[in-house]
Amino acid sequence: MTPPVTPLAAPGFVEVADRVFVARYRQWDVGVGLVLGRDGAVVVDTRASDVQGGEVLEDIRRLGRDIEVRHVVNTHVHFDHTFGNVAFDTATVHAHDTVARTLEVHAEHIRAAVREDPGAAPEYGYTEADLLQVLATAVRLPDCTFGSSATIDLGDRAVTMAYAGRGHTDGDVAVLVADAGALFLGDLVEESAHPSLGDDSWPLQWADTLTSHLIAAGDPSVVVPGHGRPVDVAFVERQRDEMATVAAVLRERRLGGVSLAEALHEPDARLPYPLEHLEAATRRVWAQLPAS
Template sequence: MSTAPSGPRHGFVEVADRVFHARFPQWDVGVGLVLGRDGAVVIDTRASGVEGGEVVTAVREQFPHLRIGHVVNTHVHFDHTFGNIAFAGATIHAHDHVARDLESDAERIKGLFAADPGDGPELGYTAADVADVLATRLRGPDRTFATSATIDLGDRVVTLAHRGRGHTDGDIAIEVPDADTVFLGDLIEESAHPSLGSDSWPLEWSETLTSHLGWIGPATVVVPGHGRPVDEAFVRGQRDELRSVGEVLRERRLAGMPLADAQREPDGRLPYPLEHLAAAAACVWAQLDPEAEPAR
């Protein structure tokens, strides 16, 4: 168990009308909070049961009489879902694929942490935080959907939308139309470049963001999975970077370049370090020719 609390850096900060955001030190994960007449929605729950409990405590300290009726997971990864277990009484919403993959992805990440806790100080976590991750019991979503869903808070409606694959195949946007605010999870990151892991879709990610941009205007507050809220221009810029990644990797695959060469050959069009694109390259190789490469 963690020996000290790790609450939000500056509490829940209002980024739009009754829409709040907090950043927590471990993995620099953001948590959203949308208030309505009939309760509240929490968006993402951090990386363990302990950390989820800290979110509940932070909400109660700032809003003593608030009822958390709903939780939404932006995607399947542990740093956004493992805290679900702390939200007793709330209905948890997520994409269908989160329900499908939560147990297998949890087994994967727990195996990785058990084998190698990693470089904790760089990402704000400690050995105790890793122990909390490993000890967490999973709680999956209660309600899932394929393309869209809504949560009625009495005086406002929150919309959940899946518009394509990117960071994972189950990424969703949480839209608060009356406040012109959108939470995009790890489809967008502000405190680091996007994470292109072994379950990402580099050839489709930019088009998924293009689809989301149809609901984002110049004044829209866009909340990423990690980092500070951003605007439309930031989303467009990161979309263009991800398009470049997909184009370069596609060219290399179709040209017949061996995967190992593609993972180490520089290209001025690539916006991110090569060492952070190795998994993305493997995903592209598998997607374009599943029979020729090991399954992702």
């Protein structure tokens, strides 16, 4: 779960680059992308349930165009980006190899968490009804997976999917629409909250992964985060640098002999995010690095 989100703009899809649209949804403040081409459309991420995925399709229809969604891309494994896959029954779902291997396990983990605490959380935008929909949704695995990169041909343009290393999860991918200068980065970047460093994140590698994606994308004019409003490259670079600082400080403390208990409770002024937000990241670094 990410920290509380900022207020949403008007609902529905908004064009942010040539035939590239983004819709931002209240529940978990998730962003969904839509890329149009001569030979159909690509949807980037599908929200947290079959019902929410169906709402995405309705919003696409409201654009007033004859749009056929032929492809879906999941930027990573998390339920708020994948559980809506089942609503796109005629589309091919694409994702990184690790998503196919871990989605069912992740789904069971999320369902167990929801059963343990089924209450609403207005600060995250979801209700008890939303959580019941999560529980009721069947998991649809990707149809096509890849290791490093793959391309979707829309006839008059290409949509490129690329894996550059671990970060928010072990299977984050970037989605590039090069002719429009648009880059989707999933939860490798968040605008409405600090990056979500969960118990499946890779804090020591995150910044390098972002750097690789920025280099490969050239100089995109718009970057779409997993949560929040579209941003520019400068925003991504600032957040990348913050993540590099997190990695450097935690690595220094781990290799310097600081105990896990001390690291979890003793502040460090260099850290760009609150210490309580970095608990999972700290535990991950202590598990991933041997003590000096």
